[in-house]
Amino acid sequence: xxxNQRRILEMLAEKxxxxxxxxxxxxxxxxxxxxxxxxxxxxxxxxxxxxxxRVVVTPPETEHGSxxxxxxxxxxxxxxxxRAGLKLRAFIPPDKVDQVNEALRNKGLDFDVRNIRDxxxxxxIESLSDLEVDVSDEKGAKAVRVYVE
Amino acid sequence: xxxxxxxxxxxIQNRRRRFGLWLPLFLIWxxxxxxxxxxxxxxxxxxxxxxxxxxxxxxxxxxPVIFSLLCALRGLKVEVNQSSGQVLVSxx
Numbered sequence: 001x002x003x004n005q006r007r008i009l010e011m012l013a014e015k016x017x018x019x020x021x022x023x024x025x026x027x028x029x030x031x032x033x034x035x036x037x038x039x040x041x042x043x044x045x046x047x048x049x050x051x052x053x054r055v056v057v058t059p060p061e062t063e064h065g066s067x068x069x070x071x072x073x074x075x076x077x078x079x080x081x082x083r084a085g086l087k088l089r090a091f092i093p094p095d096k097v098d099q100v101n102e103a104l105r106n107k108g109l110d111f112d113v114r115n116i117r118d119x120x121x122x123x124x125i126e127s128l129s130d131l132e133v134d135v136s137d138e139k140g141a142k143a144v145r146v147y148v149e
Numbered sequence: 150x151x152x153x154x155x156x157x158x159x160x161i162q163n164r165r166r167r168f169g170l171w172l173p174l175f176l177i178w179x180x181x182x183x184x185x186x187x188x189x190x191x192x193x194x195x196x197x198x199x200x201x202x203x204x205x206x207x208x209x210x211x212x213p214v215i216f217s218l219l220c221a222l223r224g225l226k227v228e229v230n231q232s233s234g235q236v237l238v239s240x241x
Contacts, residue, residue, distance in 0.1 A: 052224060076226040080151075084221035087214050093203050 004029045004130055028130065050129040050148040053077045057144050079125050079148075086121060089113050151220035153178055154240035163234035174240075185212065 005026060012022040057073035092100055092113065101112055128148045135144035159170040196208040226239045 072230055074226070074228040074230075076224065078221055078224040080221040081218070081225065084214070084217045087217065091207050091211065091214070 002029060004127075025130070025132075050079055050125060052149050053079060053128070053146075054149055055144075055146050079128070082125065083118075083121060086116060086118075089116065151217065152223070153216070153219045154223040154225075156241045158237060158239040158241065160235065160237040162236075 008017070008022055008025045008029070011017045012019065017025070053076070055073065055075040055077075059072050097112075097114060104111070104113070131146070131148050133144070133146035137143045153174065155173070155175040157170070157172040157174050159168070159172075161168045192208055192212075196205040199205045199208065222240045224240065227236070228239070229236045
């Protein structure tokens with residue numbers, strides 16, 4: 001069982017996601033669902049590296065049909081911007097790092113900026129490839145989507 | 150190879166006014182580069198003098214970091230559409 005599959009099952013146990021969402025997420029991680037028992041195992045194609053973080057907010061009723069990805073709010077953030085932005089931490093004066101950590105702790109973020117490593121960031125970005133948040137309105141239409149492409 | 154965005158598009162529109170900007174950044178980067186090269190000796194001298202105060206590192210390594218930040222902006226798009234207006238900022 002991979003880490004992603006374990007995390008999905010933990011979220012299901014904590015009732016953070018529904019059974020249908022867990023099944024969909026598990027199928028995306030490569031595990032065959034119950035309906036596909038006995039099917040051939042397809043060779044796992046390496047997933048392309050995620051490039052953009054997308055946030056799309058669509059209106060409840062689209063007018064004249066909208067193109068995929070358009071709506072009231074459409075944000076596309078390159079993930080390389082996160083990598084480049086974290087390089088700025090190297091410019092924090094050593095005597096000010098403790099003040100920065102204290103300020104972060106006051107905001108509820110209990111970690112040390114000195115301990116952020118590039119490998120951790122790459123791992124975080126890799127794990128974002130499975131991220132998908134869908135918020136639907138009362139009619140079932142997807143109102144808010146947060147995903148990585 | 151990373152390269153900075155070529156075009157900046159800005160569009161701000163409401164019921165009364167409309168503002169659009171299409172900026173060819175690929176024409177501006179060479180000018181900034183030449184300016185940077187001209188100012189480089191002065192920058193190095195300032196970095197040497199300010200190194201004991203902790204600012205030298207920022208002056209020396211800030212340029213490459215800013216360049217990588219600019220390159221990372223390529224592909225950034227923020228679009229907000231409402232009935233009262235719309236805003237678009239896009240780095241292509």
